[in-house]
Amino acid sequence: MSAQESETVERLRAGHDPALLPTGPQPLIPLVQLYARDVPALPFPEGADLLQVLWAPGSGIEGCSANVQLRWRRASDVQEVLRTPPEPAYVECDDHVPEPCLLQPESVQEFPPGHLLDQALKKRVYDWCEQKSVSYQSDLSVAPGWKAGGWPAPFTFRDPADSDEDEEWQCGECGGRLEALLTVDSSEWDGNSGSWRPAETASKLVGDPYRSLRNPTMMTIGRGYTLQVYSCVSTPSHLPRTIMQ
C-alpha cells in the first residue's frame, strides 16, 4: 500500500467525530422527478403536472416523517432553475444518494401480489404457474425495480401488518386512505425476476465502472430491500408514508 493509500485508509478508519458535524436542518436532496405526461396512469392532484420527491439521505426514511417529502407542482410555475442547488453539509448514508438518471418510463401490466389474493384464487393461480414453470411472485405479479403506482410489493422479511396495526396503512397526518405512489428499489431485477429485465442490450452505463442497467441509480435500500412510498388520497401534499420490505 502506498503512503497515500495508507493515509486514506487511516482517514476512513478514523471516521468523523459526531460533535464536529454541522447541526440544524440540512437541505433535502432530489430523489425523483416525474411529469404527469410521462406517467399518465399516476393520479396527479388538480392543477399539478409535476411531482418532485425529496428526501434526507439517511436512516430516518421509514414511516411518516419530514425526511421524505412530496412537491406537487405546475411545471410552468417554475421560472428560474437553480444552477447550484443547496446540498447538505454531510450525508448520513451515501447508499441513499441516487446517481442522476434520465427516466424513460414504460407501462407494464401487474397483478395483485399473492398476499392480497383470496385463498381459493391464490391456489388456482399458483397451481397454474407451477404447471407453466413460472413464479407468480417473481415473474408475473409485481414488477421489480423503481416504479410509480402499481401494486404494493410482496412482503419479504416480515408479514403484512395485521388489522390491529392498521395505522401502517393510514396517512400519518390525517389518518386517511393511502395509495401506492412510488417504489424505490435496490435493483431493477434479481436472479428470480429476470423476466422483467429491460430489453436494452448494454449492460454498463457511463459514469461509474460499477453502474449497470440492473442498478442505474446505484442506490441500496437497507440490505437490498425496497422502499414503498404511499401518498394520502384526500390530501396528496401530506407527508407520505414509507414501508421498507
Ligand SMILES: [Zn+2]
Ligand atoms: Zn392525509
